[in-house]
Amino acid sequence: MAAETEDFPTGSLSRSDHVIDHVKRMIASGELRAGDRLPIEKELAAQLGVSRGSLREAVRSLATLGVLETRQGDGTYVTQLDASSLLRHLEFWAGLQEANQSVDLLAVRRVLETESAGLAAVRLTEDEFEELEKILAEIDAGLITGELEPESFIDADAAFHHRIAVASGNAALSALIDSLMTRTLRGRLWRAITERDSLGEAHADHRAILAALRTRDAERARIRMAAHLLGVEVFAADHPVKDDVPPAHQSPGGHETTSTSSASDSNQ
Incomplete structure (x- = not known):
């Protein structure tokens, strides 16, 4: 077919980009929905006027982005298109940032989490309040003993914010917040909180946030969350970490431990 040998005009999309753009438009228009199977390779390539090689390249790119998934012997399907999967590349990018750029990520996190607290204040269920209380109660017990x-x-803090x-x-x-708090950044916060020796102070902030949420006052919840995260941000700016802590935590005794939180639970 001619499209397999002719180049696209200068300045236009490449063949694979053309496929990506077309699939995106099909999803946006509702022609393809989450869970749908794409037309077979030969038919789709002919429909788009591209080679099967260009089509495969585009499919691989969309699979990497979390938009498509190829099932061996069964074809290519649209994923569930959930925010967490599609924002995975943001998490990868955030994890690449150097220690001196952590403050920038914390500033973005502060903006996002301040709004999430305001929304949560009027939407939290009693069961969710109980979950938050349980998380903080475990910290209470640890501080007492x-x-x-x-x-x-930090694991408990991750669950609380998540x-x-x-x-x-x-x-x-929610997915944006989770994506910005990577394992690398959590490691840096582990170092900061150890050097600062301020578990009690940070926990008092958590208690103030929960109390504000219980009032169902969105603005009060925003203020409490913003104040808490601004404190973390200012401390990180004043005490930059030169060396990253490995993703696995190092206990005071030097033994490596792993986090018990899920990958999406992330914050301090």
Whole structure:
């Protein structure tokens, strides 16, 4: 076919980009929906006027982006197009940032989480309030006994912030928040909180946030969350970490431990 040998005009989309753009338009228009199977390769290539090689290249790119998935022997399907999967590349990018750029990520996180707290204040269910209380109660117990290690605190903190983000009811907002708090950045925060020796202060902030959420006052919840995260941001700016901490935490005794939180639970 002519399209297999002729180049696209200068300045236009490449053949594979043409396919990507077409598939995107098919999804946006509703012609293709989450879970749908794409036309067979030969038919789709002919429909778009591209070679099967260009089509495969485009499919691989869309699969990498989390838009398509190829099932061996069964064809290519549109994924569920959930925000978490599609924003995975943002998480990868955030994890590549150098330590001195962590403050920038924390500033963006502050903006996003401030809004998520405001939305969550009017949407949290009683069951979700109980979950948040349980998380903080475990920190209370650790602080009383003196057995709370920094990595355990950060895991609990991750769950606390993640659940508030989910309770915002905005899946895109929640996914953005999770994507910006990478394992690398969590490692840097582990170092900062250890050197600062401020578990009690940060926990008091959490208690203030939960109390504000319980009032159902969106603006009060935003203020409490913003104040908490601004404190983290300012400390990170004043105490830059030169060396990254490995993703696995190092306990005070030097033994490596792994996080018990899910990959999406992330914050301090």
